Amino acid sequence: MVYFKYGKAFHDLRIQHGFSLSAFEELGIAKSTLSNFENGKSMLSFDRLDFAIQKMNVSPLDYSLMINNGEQDSYTAIFNEIGQAYYRRDIKQLQEIYQENRNGSHEQKLVAYSTKGLYQHLHSEEIDELEDYLKGVRFWGLFELSILANIGDKLNDTLIDYILEDFYYNKAYYENDLYYRVLIYRFLYKVILHYIDNGNQNKAKEVLDISQSFFMPGDVMSRVIINYAESFYTYFYIDEKKGKNQLLETLKFLKKNRS
Known part of the structure; x- marks a missing residue:
């Protein structure tokens, strides 16, 4: 039952906040529809799920933390450990996490x-197995986005297109949470490089354009991530010298803000 964890998390939040099944009928969600969702028999449309969560004054992050039945914190810690090992190029630690x-x-x-x-x-x-799981995702929580940020570029192009379309269509939902945006940008960055490596200029440019629409004021790290990808795009398809200069400027900016 692919949808079970989404419905279970919603049920727990609904009970916690004191809402009845009928409280969401004004949003066009019938009691039977909501009951089927909570019992893992069906999935709510994204828009209706978004409205229902808002009605309970629950943030996307709160819902995401509930999705894995209290296990999200442990997975968040694991993914943080994975990220740190990756950026340190600690292959041994990554191998240990894999084996564990x-x-x-x-x-x-x-x-x-x-x-x-x-x-x-x-x-x-x-x-x-990864693709089968990700095909069934209707709400991208921190667990799913963390997987996507790590291996999104390894997926088939059809699934990548589907995910990009979903993010763009529901941009207003995901862009309001910093945790979501950072993970989405890591995914976008890898996909852009994937298309550059495969010589697919049109798809690389398309994803670059999508990435620009997610920027928020003061979103420095997201801009750094995409600036890297844009500099590679410029190097390979527009002007090698200009691409190198863009990369150096990005590195200087990053070094300045770390000091």
Whole structure:
């Protein structure tokens, strides 16, 4: 039941905030529809889910933290550990995280595969399992976005297009949370480089344009991430010298803001 965790998290939040099933009928959500959603039998449309969460004064982050039934904190810690090891180029630690999770629960296996994808090629069966899971996602919480930020560029192009369309269509929902935006930008960055590596200039430019629409005032790290990708695009398709200069300027900016 792909939808179970989404409905279970919503049910727990609804009870916690004291809302009845009928309280959402004014949003066009019938009691039977909401009951089916909470019991994992169906999925609410994104717009209706968004409105229902807002009605309870629940943020997307709060809902995301509830999705994994209290396990999100542990997964967040794991993904933070993965990210730190990756940026330190600590392959040994990444391998240890992979080994620790590869024979665990379904979620742990997904963590393992998304870790392995950072340091070596994934087997076709591993990619298939990741893609099967991501195809069923209707709400991108921190767990799903963390997987996507790690191995999004390893997915087939059709699924990448679907995910990009979903993000763009529901941009107003995701762009309002810094945690979501950073993970989405990591995904976009890797996808842009994926298309550049494959010589697909049109798709690289398309994703660059999408990335620009997600910027928020003061969103420095997101701009740095995409500036990197844009400098590579400029280097390969427009002007090598200009691309190098853009990359150097980005590095100088990053160094200045770290000091």
